Amino acid sequence: MRPSGRALDQIRPVSFTRGFTAHAEGSVLVCFGDTKVICNATIEEGVPRFLKGKGQGWVTAEYGMLPRATHTRNRREASSGKQGGRTVEIQRLIGRSLRAAVDLKALGERTITVDCDVIQADGGTRTASISGASVALAEALNALVRDGKLAANPMRGHVAAVSVGIYQQTPICDLEYVEDSAADTDMNVVMLEDGRMIEVQGTAEAEPFTPDELNAMLALASKGIDDIVVAQKSALAE
Amino acid sequence: MRPSGRALDQIRPVSFTRGFTAHAEGSVLVCFGDTKVICNATIEEGVPRFLKGKGQGWVTAEYGMLPRATHTRNRREASSGKQGGRTVEIQRLIGRSLRAAVDLKALGERTITVDCDVIQADGGTRTASISGASVALAEALNALVRDGKLAANPMRGHVAAVSVGIYQQTPICDLEYVEDSAADTDMNVVMLEDGRMIEVQGTAEAEPFTPDELNAMLALASKGIDDIVVAQKSALAE
């Protein structure tokens, strides 16, 4: 029934390519099927003004899309002079998700910024970004440990995210663009690897959803995220 | 256990004052306890460019806070030159929530903009805004019916929203500021009056949450929203 022939609970082929660019402390190309995002983690000493002297670090994220990551060209945000509402919403979500996975006290007065830049979009750019950013963040933190700047990696575990939705009255996992644009409900779920939830954002695009549908979607998400965490761990083990 | 002495499932006193300002087609002052928001609905003929000629209407929202709605003064967004990320996120949520409740085809080529301006904040400004905007929207649509421009009100029912969260390990409903700033998890739930969900946005501020906690929060939200819908109906019946 799905355009791709995938099973209802089947995520797309997922890959995490580490060291994708040369300069960042953590650099990952994440692919969720045809959705491709470069995630670069940058470590800088110091923290934003509102955290000065509080003895903790900060993790934040920025999100962007190449103008032609999509079927038609979008105006370049740098040239239009501001980030659109969708961009702002997504990068705040990525930042919150990552922070929930890091012990900021243990990080010390450092700021890690993860840039997620979509080079090709086919649905699920925010969930791919979160999942890829988690690997780039882990890579950067491991480097701090290797360099003797941290005694241990302050991540509480991997963070992964997947979209779920109601498509043709049926809950499915990891929607690609053709499914997403026709779905009644679209939900993004972010979890720690232990199965606890960090973010749940469900939106009824066309039809409101019931508590039963919500729980069906959450079960799909939980399984999909397990599969993604396996891929994350495997990438970091290489 | 709650600072206000409220029961865990008890919402704050809720009121909807219709006709609060003179010019808007729908104007409501909504109070959720000490959180006070002016919701003004404006009807304009025509639709945004991306909807031209599609035979449907549009409902959108904008959100703002008076600089001194909060304990300390926030910089005025008009003067800083842009809306902050939080503002953008909230007004997109309000707009989506309202659209989910309106038959846009039946509305015809009209645009309704609901301005939600917080004059005093004590937690839950976005849920108060959605709930008040729903009443202002209904008021404006009723006027279109009264004026013979629409045969029937195209709303599918009231929309209401409430926040729920985990506070001191316990799920509670309708958090005020002192609870919100200390909560482990904060979730905003938007429902149609028939109990179906339009938006669910849960964020682990401090501690990830489990599926059981999620379901406990959803149950609280459902009860709280029922109480709010009663107040909405009563306000519109006056």
Added chain:
Amino acid sequence: MRPSGRALDQIRPVSFTRGFTAHAEGSVLVCFGDTKVICNATIEEGVPRFLKGKGQGWVTAEYGMLPRATHTRNRREASSGKQGGRTVEIQRLIGRSLRAAVDLKALGERTITVDCDVIQADGGTRTASISGASVALAEALNALVRDGKLAANPMRGHVAAVSVGIYQQTPICDLEYVEDSAADTDMNVVMLEDGRMIEVQGTAEAEPFTPDELNAMLALASKGIDDIVVAQKSALAE
């Protein structure tokens, strides 16, 4: 002859509601008839950079209108990315008027910002704003005295403002919207309670005015301001 039936020198019913919102050091809802403005005074320690180390304080103002304070909706300035020329002009006028009434040396290195936000407009929003801001400012300064931070209130007296104009060849006082939009000349006068002038801004909208007309308008303004000062004093005495 006036649409409202008022005498030529009669101001609209004026009220000042103190403590209108909860958080500001001074908070006043001022009504000049159907024109309603929330005036919130915020005290912050320190002064802007250009005053650092000069041993004096600063008083400034910002002005805004809810998008639907008027008959038709105005674009939200926060969303259009800048304050319009009219807004800038008005908030500079309010700030200058307030500063002229305060002994800035006696204030010490503090900054008081008064936010004037129009929630309903029917002509005279700038004169209502100045008159209300004066009460909010007095309230905030009295609090500093009460808290022992100042020995005495450094205001030199109340500041009040009223509009006068030439309407159907006749000078009148405190124009409401229908008068204002048809007037030949529009003048805003700001005075200290002792009758001395702080600002006089007269504009020939349609017909230039003569020195005699100017003096007739100033006499009306003086009487109107006396009436407003009585209301200000009464509000602060409560």
Added chain:
Amino acid sequence: MRPSGRALDQIRPVSFTRGFTAHAEGSVLVCFGDTKVICNATIEEGVPRFLKGKGQGWVTAEYGMLPRATHTRNRREASSGKQGGRTVEIQRLIGRSLRAAVDLKALGERTITVDCDVIQADGGTRTASISGASVALAEALNALVRDGKLAANPMRGHVAAVSVGIYQQTPICDLEYVEDSAADTDMNVVMLEDGRMIEVQGTAEAEPFTPDELNAMLALASKGIDDIVVAQKSALAE
């Protein structure tokens, strides 16, 4: 008593150099002593959107200062990304003053924009701008008449402006920078050549002023403007 040795009612040497730049329909360099402003009037067919189809024209103005027109360098507004409050206030004043002198119906659906760019500042840049803009506007309108596009020049007379103030307790006319920065009250007066007033803007910088002082200042302004109008007429007669 004045730093320059001028009499209390004596304006600075005033000159209007026509044809100062080559391309504008009207181009004037105006000097009020050491204050020098280039005033260029541009005629364009058509009117702004809010006037479309109303059978009238429009006159507007823009104001700027070279960054080093003043004793110390000001940041270039084009590079800071917005016009400051003072700039906005002044260009609105210039535009209103010019419009009051033109029969916009007789102008037809044309827009005239007068750019006033201060190349050297020594007090009174706004009054020099208005007086010079009036000559540039007349020059441009005369060209329309000469080209047969208008039957007669639609100006109702010259517009001129001068500053007056209270300096060392004494009313004086046409303040230069050293007087302006030490004055208690600063007033700008704009008049038609027939002596009727278009704008009066008086501000108590340090001390409030009395009605008597106001009238003394107005008398000085009237005499000063008479002198300026003589120079305007002489420049246009060449």
Added chain:
Amino acid sequence: MRPSGRALDQIRPVSFTRGFTAHAEGSVLVCFGDTKVICNATIEEGVPRFLKGKGQGWVTAEYGMLPRATHTRNRREASSGKQGGRTVEIQRLIGRSLRAAVDLKALGERTITVDCDVIQADGGTRTASISGASVALAEALNALVRDGKLAANPMRGHVAAVSVGIYQQTPICDLEYVEDSAADTDMNVVMLEDGRMIEVQGTAEAEPFTPDELNAMLALASKGIDDIVVAQKSALAE
């Protein structure tokens, strides 16, 4: 003598990967050694306003860098609210270079926008961008021919660019970052494949250069561009 051991006239390994992303009409990843740029060409019907009705097309370019394309992170231009001066300068250069190679009349009323986004920078990002954009543009124009929308490809030949400079008193070709940052003179040369010049931009970073040095650099550039054109042709022949 060169850090990489390259000969003075030797360019870095150059590659053009076609079809790098899925949606653009032409998509190329160009690598000049470790400098990597994604070049996406988008075809849109219609032309900018200033060309409407002139019977010709338009080719333009936009340039950006991922924030962490460089050794340290640069602020994201979309978030800072404007494109920096360097970005503007480069994208104007790319656009001019491409337009010089296309018969815009033969293109018809179409606009082609080539987005050049640097994902990894090691010197020469503008010359790599121009060279890659030329291939993406050719790919997009070939598609128009294939689809029967154009009778023939309106390009006058390939465009390629290379940087040359004076490094340790010696002219060298295709500077990488370590050479570029230590060079006395930096010149970018853009040529058509027939050896004629489209742009020459030479800047004395530290020491002015002589006509002899200029000619030595141009000779190196000519040879380097020949090598790049071979690679461009080979990529398009695949």
Added chain:
Amino acid sequence: MRPSGRALDQIRPVSFTRGFTAHAEGSVLVCFGDTKVICNATIEEGVPRFLKGKGQGWVTAEYGMLPRATHTRNRREASSGKQGGRTVEIQRLIGRSLRAAVDLKALGERTITVDCDVIQADGGTRTASISGASVALAEALNALVRDGKLAANPMRGHVAAVSVGIYQQTPICDLEYVEDSAADTDMNVVMLEDGRMIEVQGTAEAEPFTPDELNAMLALASKGIDDIVVAQKSALAE
């Protein structure tokens, strides 16, 4: 053959008027025929952040045009909220050219900003700006020497610039607007007075150019710049 009857290698009448405005440390009106630019040099103590503590000074430039410097009015950049791409490109070129002529170490921790404001444009505004800015810079630096703040003027010689181009298949020097807008190639050359090059920027507007044409243009530029340097020296000798 040239519209003005000038010889192919003949520059327009060039003049440098020193002390053109009163406040700047160096102030020059430069005229290249009908192109007129005010160049004001401002000296400020201190350097931009990126140079703090490096024991050197900084020289930078800003460029602007009065809205009606040209045949039709351009939108004021201060009002449109940003500097256009052409403006940014030109001011970066001016700044680089001036810096190449100054020993920044010898300048000490000072910043000199040269504002180039075009009041009338007839082609060659950037070359006139550079040539005039060089004189204004020299004037400002001489003042530092005169005041005993510098032991010697840290300029390495005069900087001058001229445009050359291919017009009707013929290389010519110092193009005015009618030539510039019809030229096949446009090149700007910046040289030190000793004949060494600082910047060469050649653009094929319509037809690519050959190395022989490039060398013919450079020879013309060298002669034209010699003539300009004579005028610069003569202006400074007065």
